[in-house]
Amino acid sequence: MYEICPELPEDTPEVEALYDLCFAPGRTALSSYRLRDGVPRVARLCLVLRDPSHVLMAAIRYWPARVAGRRILLLGPVAVHPTAQGEGLGGLLMRDSLARARTMGFARVLLVGDAPYYSRFGFQRLDGVEMPPPTNPDRVLGLELRPGAWVDVTGPVQREPEPPRPVPTAPDRTACIQVDPPKDPAS
Numbered sequence: 037m038y039e040i041c042p043e044l045p046e047d048t049p050e051v052e053a054l055y056d057l058c059f060a061p062g063r064t065a066l067s068s069y070r071l072r073d074g075v076p077r078v079a080r081l082c083l084v085l086r087d088p089s090h091v092l093m094a095a096i097r098y099w100p101a102r103v104a105g106r107r108i109l110l111l112g113p114v115a116v117h118p119t120a121q122g123e124g125l126g127g128l129l130m131r132d133s134l135a136r137a138r139t140m141g142f143a144r145v146l147l148v149g150d151a152p153y154y155s156r157f158g159f160q161r162l163d164g165v166e167m168p169p170p171t172n173p174d175r176v177l178g179l180e181l182r183p184g185a186w187v188d189v190t191g192p193v194q195r196e197p198e199p200p201r202p203v204p205t206a207p208d209r210t211a212c213i214q215v216d217p218p219k220d221p222a223s
């Protein structure tokens with residue numbers, strides 16, 4: 037069985053190493069990171085996926101941000117270890133984290149990525165929503181967790197201006213779930 041858990045402080049060095057492995061050098065110089073600098077992550081949605089040997093295989097993070105003053109979730113980065121890509125682990129983390137986001141009451145999600153991959157989770161190009169340049173507008177994708185949540189929500193994506201609300205319960209291992217491997221890696 038695999039295990040999906042909230043990212044705890046002790047996971048963070050491994051998560052950073054996984055992102056460094058999966059993305060080009062200088063990933064944090066991307067303009068989208070300026071929306072994240074100094075803004076606390078949405079801790080309960082930042083998840084790690086470990087294999088039965090407890091090896092970190094995938095991770096996903098979310099940040100709060102705003103469009104037209106409305107709260108949005110900024111999804112990413114999501115990464116799967118190169119030895120396990122294509123086995124469905126990315127899909128597992130996407131679906132589990134989005135389900136948690138819906139349960140927590142979030143209405144809308146935005147990411148910058150490849151539409152051919154993210155459309156399977158319901159993401160569509162967001163016309164009229166601008167990520168900091170130089171972002172290709174075709175890669176700015178949105179998902180409604182509540183029907184109509186992106187209607188008339190347009191303009192530049194902006195940093196979350198307010199300090200985070202007090203978190204009633206910090207994420208811990210009680211929020212972990214056990215999952216079967218989605219695809220047989222040998223098949």
Ligand SMILES: CC(C)(COP(=O)(O)OP(=O)(O)OC[C@H]1O[C@@H](n2cnc3c(N)ncnc32)[C@H](O)[C@@H]1OP(=O)(O)O)[C@@H](O)C(=O)NCCC(=O)NCCS
Binds near residue numbers: 113125148152
């Ligand atoms: C993108 C990524 C998270 C997907 O996770 P994954 O576990 O490899 O993907 P899954 O097993 O859930 O899905 C595999 C399917 O997605 C497709 N796919 C993967 N990346 C894709 C992309 N960039 N564009 C289009 N399709 C893609 C595969 O072709 C495969 O298609 P199939 O189901 O028809 O065979 C992972 O490949 C990864 O970490 N890549 C490097 C880092 C990255 O690019 N992260 C995303 C940007 S934030």
